[in-house]
Amino acid sequence: MCDTSSGTTFGPAQKNEISKNMSWFSTTIARKFAMALSALFLIFFLLQHLTINMLSVFSEEAFNEASHFMGTNPIVQFLLQPVLIFAVVFHFVMGFVLEAKNRAARPIKYAKKDGSNASWMSQNMLISGLVILAFLALHFIDFWIPEMSYKYVQFLPEDADRYYGELVHKFENPLRVGAYVIAFVLLALHLLHGFQSAFQSVGFNNKFTPAIKKFCTAYAVIVPAGFILIAIYHFINH
Amino acid sequence: MDLKLKIWRQQNANDKGKLVDYDIKNVSPDMSFLEMLDVLNNELIEKGETPVSFDHDCREGICGSCSLQINGKPHGPDGAITTCQLHMRRFKDGDTIHIEPFRAKAFPVIKDLIVDRSSFDRIQHAGGYISVNTSGNTQDANAIPVNKDDADKAFDAATCIGCGACVAACKNASAMLFVSAKVSQYALLPQGRVEATRRAQNMVAQMDDEGFGACTNTGACSAECPKEISLTNIARLNREYLSSSLK
Structure with a gap:
């Protein structure tokens, strides 16, 4: 089908002619690389978040202490938090940009579809991503916006013991707990494909890949399950 | 076996195109998928209709010419074969088979099932x-x-x-x-x-x-x-x- 014989050799001028239309970051591979890096950062952040949340199950004091540190430490607040917000926004925006390109690549759909050659998770990252985005909106309204308002708008005096009460109060409403559980199930599905896929996008696929896939699968199940168990624990206990 | 075919028909790149139903009878299970289409085309020619255009060349799985999205899968339901290596024994009497061109913006339809x-x-x-x-002074690759x-x-x-x-x-x-x-x-x-x-x-x-x-x-x-x-x-x-x- 394809002519693999040697064609005209491109000189440097011709190379530039091909490449000049496309800045490095506009290629799909570069964008997927950036998606993978932001994903790996966010995946690491999830573990850190889960660790602190888990303290609330075992010790009110430890949870308050950790939350107070995260809420007042200038490195966390003014370096890590902006990086986190950038990673979240970038991951979503680039996800939508790539989705638009991918949809444009097949303007006429098939009349008969058979998706049995790939997992549901890998084919529906947009759906799981949109549910996570909706959850993040709820999460920001619940925690982040009041927190920012408390500290940087109203300039209320810091109370190192307020965090546990705020957390427990949010999990009194069964509707919120239900939404929380659904969102984290979808996060698990997103991670089941996304975590191991990030390694492929950065070019890492070798003899360690089977072990990495097992680790990613375990992480994708255990971390969201941890968040769900904490929510149900506080709902039942209060 | 008797089959019902739903085949994408499109006059040219500018035509909108649509799926057209065809009934084909007495299909031998030993036929290849492309031979089944050959038989259909012979019947269409005898009836004075335009045969279905589709890509094919070597018919032994090495040239990459044949294509076809068959029941939602490229080269049909089996793995590791091309459409010319797919045989009708893979289908059952009375089956409906969807046959569409490979779909991509970068693969525009030329006619019917042939894409560029x-x-x-x-x-x-x-x-x-x-x-x-x-x-004349090229190094031997084996060196x-x-x-x-x-x-x-x-x-x-x-x-x-x-x-x-x-x-x-x-x-x-x-x-x-x-x-x-x-x-x-x-x-x-x-x-x-x-x-x-x-x-x-x-x-x-x-x-x-x-x-x-x-x-x-x-x-x-x-x-x-x-x-x-x-x-x-x-x-x-x-x-x-x-x-x-x-x-």
Whole structure:
């Protein structure tokens, strides 16, 4: 089908002619690389978040202490938090940009579809991503916006013991707990494909890949399950 | 066996096109899928109708000409074969079979089930070769030692026949498996390293220019590939492209 014989050799001028239309970051591979890096950062952040949340199950004091540190430490607040917000926004925006390109690549759909050659998770990252985005909106309204308002708008005096009460109060409403559980199930599905896929996008696929896939699968199940168990624990206990 | 066929008919690139129903009777289970279409076309010609246009050439699974999205899968329901290697014994009496062209912006329909896959040729022209001076003093290729593992991997990548099933199977109509095979067959060999930077940059740029989608790593391409090209080639293409960007 394809002519693999040697064609005209491109000189440097011709190379530039091909490449000049496309800045490095506009290629799909570069964008997927950036998606993978932001994903790996966010995946690491999830573990850190889960660790602190888990303290609330075992010790009110430890949870308050950790939350107070995260809420007042200038490195966390003014370096890590902006990086986190950038990673979240970038991951979503680039996800939508790539989705638009991918949809444009097949303007006429098939009349008969058979998706049995790939997992549901890998084919529906947009759906799981949109549910996570909706959850993040709820999460920001619940925690982040009041927190920012408390500290940087109203300039209320810091109370190192307020965090546990705020957390427990949010999990009194069964509707919120239900939404929380659904969102984290979808996060698990997103991670089941996304975590191991990030390694492929950065070019890492070798003899360690089977072990990495097992680790990613375990992480994708255990971390969201941890968040769900904490929510149900506080709902039942209060 | 008797079958009901739903075949995409489209006069030309500008025609809207639609699925048309055909009944075909007494199909032998020993026929290949393309032979079944040949029989249908003979019947259409006898009735004075326009036969269905479809791509075919070698009919032994090595040329990459035949295509067809059969019941939602490129080259039909079986793995690791081309449409010409698919036999009617795979179907049952009374089955309805959907036959559509490979769908992608970069594979526009020419007529009926024939699509223009010259976007693959243009990607090849952008770098899918090595430049060898054939003036008579070319070094014997066998004089350059090649690690056996690398030689085998390069050969596996080189078995890609450029049929486009990877694009047809991918939910994003991505050409990453094809491009990765073409880049890998050279990237692993010393003869290919000389132009590796330019090759990765130019072939990826051309792939994007043609309007193929991005890779979501679903693996559908490799699952449907008649030559079972591995996803490790896509990881290699990512490495080749990203590292060449730093040079």
